[in-house]
Each structure stands twice: as structure tokens, then as C-alpha cells.
Amino acid sequence: MAETRRAPRTPLTYVLRVIVIGYLGLLVAWPVVLVAWNAFHVPDVGFTTEAFTEIFNDPQMMHAIQLTCVAAVVATLINLLFGVTISLLLVRTEFPGKRLLSAMIDLPLSVSPIVVGLALVLVYGGRDGWFGPTLESAGIQIIFSTPGIIMATAFVSLPLVIREVIPVLEEIGTEQEQAAASLGAGSWQIFWRITLPGIKWAVIYGVVLTLARSLGEFGAVKVVSGNVLGQTRTATLAVEEKYLNFDQQGAYAVAFLLASVSVICILIVFVLRARGARVR
Amino acid sequence: MSIEVSGVNKNYGDFVALEDINLTIPTGQLTALLGPSGGGKTTLLRVIAGLETPDTGSVVIEGKDATSLPVQKRNVGFVFQHYAAFKHLSVAKNVAFGLEIRKRPKAEVAKKVGELLELVHLSQFANRLPSQLSGGQRQRMALARALAIEPSVLLLDEPFGALDAKVRKELRDWLRRLHDEVHVTTVFVTHDQEEALEVADEIVVVNQGGIEQIGTPEQLYDQPANDFVMSFLGDVTTLGGSLIRPHDVEVTPSPISEHSLEGTVSRVLRIGFEVRLTVLTDDGEVVTAELTRTHARALRLEEGANVFVTPTPGAYTMPAPSSAA
Numbered sequence: 001m002a003e004t005r006r007a008p009r010t011p012l013t014y015v016l017r018v019i020v021i022g023y024l025g026l027l028v029a030w031p032v033v034l035v036a037w038n039a040f041h042v043p044d045v046g047f048t049t050e051a052f053t054e055i056f057n058d059p060q061m062m063h064a065i066q067l068t069c070v071a072a073v074v075a076t077l078i079n080l081l082f083g084v085t086i087s088l089l090l091v092r093t094e095f096p097g098k099r100l101l102s103a104m105i106d107l108p109l110s111v112s113p114i115v116v117g118l119a120l121v122l123v124y125g126g127r128d129g130w131f132g133p134t135l136e137s138a139g140i141q142i143i144f145s146t147p148g149i150i151m152a153t154a155f156v157s158l159p160l161v162i163r164e165v166i167p168v169l170e171e172i173g174t175e176q177e178q179a180a181a182s183l184g185a186g187s188w189q190i191f192w193r194i195t196l197p198g199i200k201w202a203v204i205y206g207v208v209l210t211l212a213r214s215l216g217e218f219g220a221v222k223v224v225s226g227n228v229l230g231q232t233r234t235a236t237l238a239v240e241e242k243y244l245n246f247d248q249q250g251a252y253a254v255a256f257l258l259a260s261v262s263v264i265c266i267l268i269v270f271v272l273r274a275r276g277a278r279v280r
Numbered sequence: 281m282s283i284e285v286s287g288v289n290k291n292y293g294d295f296v297a298l299e300d301i302n303l304t305i306p307t308g309q310l311t312a313l314l315g316p317s318g319g320g321k322t323t324l325l326r327v328i329a330g331l332e333t334p335d336t337g338s339v340v341i342e343g344k345d346a347t348s349l350p351v352q353k354r355n356v357g358f359v360f361q362h363y364a365a366f367k368h369l370s371v372a373k374n375v376a377f378g379l380e381i382r383k384r385p386k387a388e389v390a391k392k393v394g395e396l397l398e399l400v401h402l403s404q405f406a407n408r409l410p411s412q413l414s415g416g417q418r419q420r421m422a423l424a425r426a427l428a429i430e431p432s433v434l435l436l437d438e439p440f441g442a443l444d445a446k447v448r449k450e451l452r453d454w455l456r457r458l459h460d461e462v463h464v465t466t467v468f469v470t471h472d473q474e475e476a477l478e479v480a481d482e483i484v485v486v487n488q489g490g491i492e493q494i495g496t497p498e499q500l501y502d503q504p505a506n507d508f509v510m511s512f513l514g515d516v517t518t519l520g521g522s523l524i525r526p527h528d529v530e531v532t533p534s535p536i537s538e539h540s541l542e543g544t545v546s547r548v549l550r551i552g553f554e555v556r557l558t559v560l561t562d563d564g565e566v567v568t569a570e571l572t573r574t575h576a577r578a579l580r581l582e583e584g585a586n587v588f589v590t591p592t593p594g595a596y597t598m599p600a601p602s603s604a605a
Contacts, residue, residue: 181352183377183426
């Protein structure tokens with residue numbers, strides 16, 4: 001075990017701590033806490049869970065939440081599968097255009113989600129998209145439908161698994177895989193028995209980040225979904241709708257639900273990682 | 281003949297890693313591939329294992345042409361310099377890996393793993409993870425893992441290279457004893473001539489992508505094929521225009537033969553039981569000689585003393601290459 005060398009504590013140490021904690025507190029922690037507070041607290045009434053009761057009794061809201069969950073889970077599964085495959089390709093093989101592909105993977109992070117949405121409409125739009133009419137005549141609707149929402153969500157969260165997995169793959173190297181091969185393991189056996197256990201934590205972390213990001217996707221989904229109540233309205237779109245319609249209590253409540261799932265995801269990873277580190 | 285390598289060439293771009301290698305490694309022996317870093321010995325070992333594909337040439341293992349066989353089908357045990365331990369598996373599971381891949385019955389696997397852990401003295405660590413073992417223990421685990429599949433040949437790539445000097449020496453003795461017990465055809469790569477001389481039955485000296493000499497440690501040390509082999513296998517010095525081992529140089533107060541050269545002691549270095557002398561001859565040649573401490577004391581050798589240096593009768597010498605003069 002490597003010992004961590006700590007710099008001696010000086011007054012500057014405490015000043016820096018206050019600055020960092022203050023910055024994170026004002027930018028992240030306090031606003032999120034306020035969302036939670038406002039979800040349960042109504043001025044002049046006090047604490048109430050009325051907003052939540054209302055949401056759970058509103059079939060259209062329940063549909064929006066369900067749609068968000070389905071889109072997020074499917075998009076995460078897609079990105080898990082493709083993310084691990086692409087990572088393996090990028091780290092373990094050489095092919096022309098590899099650097100270009102590697103650069104393109106970061107595109108979804110740098111492009112505004114609105115642009116992603118518009119781009120998808122251009123390609124898959126039912127009326128005058130590049131590929132959309134062909135699919136439409138085959139009975140497959142993408143834009144203004146669930147597949148479009150899933151695609152938009154998958155697009156924006158594409159790099160998260162890959163960026164977690166690639167550095168770990170590079171770090172573990174190929175010797176263990178070569179050793180497994182010399183012991184008779186085929187490539188599939190090597191992947192399941194050696195490579196995957198080696199990148200397990202990176203994959204789990206990438207999946208949780210992807211899931212959290214997918215649950216919260218707004219811009220791209222807004223463009224491709226059409227925001228049809230009870231059909232293609234997702235939870236994030238519902239938050240905006242409620243907020244604009246002066247149902248702030250309801251907006252905070254849905255926002256609280258969305259944020260809670262993300263926080264729970266991160267907490268699960270935190271606990272799993274700590275346990276993993278102890279076993280090791 | 282257990283391994284036959286013929287006509288093997290391997291290039292990496294412009295770099296020639298192996299050039300027309302022909303080599304036969306006999307069954308049941310412990311063979312060392314010895315040479316300087318970057319000389320091609322590891323590439324040769326990996327070609328034998330099937331971890332590298334040669335550009336041309338063939339590899340035959342136990343009479344079977346293995347040139348186009350993938351590493352999985354060659355039935356070779358390979359041990360890496362940095363152990364390549366499966367970090368997420370216990371010591372016992374590491375050793376069992378090859379047997380589980382071969383779908384052997386559970387009871388048989390458990391029995392075999394038990395025996396192998398006994399053999400490498402790791403029985404009490406069976407349930408530990410590799411990260412809880414020392415370097416030497418990890419390498420013994422890797423060796424047991426490679427032996428578990430009962431390989432036709434065992435290949436070791438600088439197996440002790442990452443270990444400290446003391447553990448290295450222990451493992452070296454231990455490998456020799458293990459080989460005497462198991463008798464599997466073994467090839468190991470090393471850049472340490474002492475390791476090769478001490479452990480191997482046969483040494484193949486590899487340099488700049490080619491083979492310089494093949495022979496027993498005695499043959500290589502006593503009759504090196506060229507000046508490279510001579511200087512790689514031990515210290516050399518020049519005396520009267522010939523290469524000679526410093527311990528084959530006799531130092532006397534008066535001439536003892538017509539080959540004796542006069543000179544002055546310019547430096548005396550004591551290392552334990554040994555004294556290393558630097559003698560500057562009157563012809564301007566710098567000669568190194570090695571004596572025991574007792575011998576040196578008897579001769580009262582000190583800096584500035586006038587002495588005669590002579591090749592010990594029967595000592596092996598070869599003409600010094602002109603460039604090295």
C-alpha cells in the first residue's frame with residue numbers, strides 16, 4: 001500500500017478548504033437541497049407530500065416517468081454494449097481511422113443536445129428526413145416516438161461508458177489476456193473470465209453515470225419527442241411544462257424524484273467501490 | 281527433439297527482430313536464451329509460444345507443425361516477467377484456470393491444484409489474492425499455473441527479472457531443482473549470464489536477431505565462438521593482443537615464460553575475497569588481472585609495483601578484434 005504524503009497544514013490549507021467547500025456548496029449542494037426542500041414545503045401550509053400524491057395519482061405523469069425510465073434503461077443498455085465493444089476496439093486493435101473515431105466519440109459531449117435533436121430529425125424525420133420516410137413506409141416511426149427518444153438519449157450519453165473503460169483497459173494491459181490464451185482460453189472465454197472482471201468497476205461506474213445522465217436528458221429529447229402529453233412527454237419535459245404553468249410545487253416534486261434517482265445511483269457506486277477497495 | 285525452429289524471420293517495420301533463426305531444443309532439458317536487451321530473445325520465445333507470428337519460417341513442437349496453430353492450441357506453458365497474475369482470482373483459482381478451461385471434473389482440478397501448490401510451496405496461500413503475495417510468491421504461482429496444463433514445453437520470459445537480487449538467486453536454485461523433479465522441456469529468456477551459466481543445461485546466445493553460439497555452459501565459457509560470446513559470458517581483458525579472462529592472467533615479480541610482459545600496477549581494487557589489479561604494460565596495454573586476496577598479499581602487490589603478466593598455461597585466448605584495441 002502506497003502511503004499518501006500530506007503537505008503540512010498551514011493557514012492557507014484552511015483558507016483553500018473554505019473556498020472549495022463554499023464554491024461547491026453555493027453552486028451544487030445548496031440549490032439541490034433547495035429543490036428537495038421546495039418539493040415538500042409549501043409557503044403558508046408547511047410540510048406536505050400533497051404534490052407527490054398528485055403526481056402518483058396522475059396517469060399522464062406516471063406515464064411520463066415510466067417513459068423516462070424505459071428510455072434511460074434502454075439507452076444505457078445500448079451504450080453499455082457498444083461502449084465496451086468500442087473501448088476494446090480502440091485499445092486492443094489497430095485500424096485506419098482509429099484516431100478519428102476516438103475524436104468522434106467525444107462529439108456528443110461537446111455538441112449541444114438541441115443540435116443532436118435537430119440532427120436526428122434531419123435524418124429520421126418522418127416527412128422530409130433523409131432516411132425517415134423510408135422507415136415510415138415500412139411502418140417504423142422514429143421521430144415523435146419512443147425510438148427517437150431512446151436514440152437521442154443514447155446519443156448524448158454515448159461517451160460516458162467509453163471514457164471510463166478505456167483508461168482502465170490501457171492500464172491492465174494485455175499480459176493477463178495473453179496468459180489466459182496460453183492456458184487455452186478462447187477469445188470469448190478471455191473476455192468473460194479475464195477482461196470483464198478487470199474492467200468491472202469502470203463499467204459499473206460508466207453505466208451509473210450513463211443512467212443518471214439519461215434520466216436527466218432534456219434538450220435533445222424535447223426536439224425529437226414532440227412532447228405529446230401521455231405519449232411522448234418524458235419526466236424532464238413534464239418538469240418544464242409544470243413550471244411554465246405555475247405548478248411550481250409539482251415541478252419541484254418531479255425534479256426531486258429525478259434528482260433522487262441520480263443521487264441514489266451515485267451512492268450505490270460509492271458504497272460498492274468502498275467495499276471493492278476493502279476486499280482488494 | 282522437442283522444439284524445432286527453422287528459417288524464422290521477423291521484422292517490425294525496418295527493425296529486424298529475428299533473422300534466419302534455426303534452432304533445435306532437445307526434450308527434457310533446461311535451455312537458456314541469453315543475450316543483451318533488444319537482441320531478439322524474447323521475440324524468439326514468443327514466436328515459439330505462438331504469441332507472435334513469424335514473417336517466414338516454421339516452428340515444430342514435439343514433431344507437430346505448430347506454425348499456424350494459435351497459442352491456445354500449442355499446449356505451452358508461458359510465464360511472464362511481470363507474472364500476469366489474474367488479479368481478481370485467488371491463488372488456487374489462478375492455478376486452476378487452465379484446467380477449468382479444459383472442463384476437467386471438479387475433484388480432479390482440486391487435487392491437481394493442491395499438488396501444484398504443494399510443489400511451489402504456496403499451499404497456505406491458496407485463498408489469497410495475488411496482490412497479497414510477494415513478487416517471488418507471485419512468480420511461483422504463475423509457474424504452477426503454467427504447469428497445471430501439463431504443457432509440452434514451458435517457456436519463461438525473464439522470469440526473475442522483476443525480483444530483487446536475493447529472491448532471484450533463491451528462485452534460480454529452486455527452478456533448477458523443480459526442473460530436475462518435473463523434467464518438462466523448459467526454455468527461459470535471460471540477460472543475466474550468471475543466471476544462464478548456473479541454471480541451464482544448454483545456452484543459446486542471441487544477439488542482434490541472430491544466434492551467436494549454442495552449447496553447454498562449459499563449452500560457451502571455455503570455447504566461445506567469437507569475441508561477443510566471450511565478453512558477454514564473463515569479464516575479459518587484453519594481454520599481448522589477445523582476449524583473455526582476467527582470472528587467467530598470472531602476476532609474478534619476475535618473468536616466467538617468453539610470453540611474460542613487464543608492467544606497473546596502476547590500480548588495486550579489493551572486492552571481498554578477490555583483488556582486481558590494473559597493470560599498465562611497457563607496451564602501453566592496459567591489462568586487468570584477478571587474484572585471491574591471499575595470493576595478492578603474498579606478492580606484496582601495491583600501486584606502482586613492477587610486475588610481469590603472463591597468460592596461465594592452458595588458458596583460452598582469442599585474437600582481440602582490431603576495433604576494440
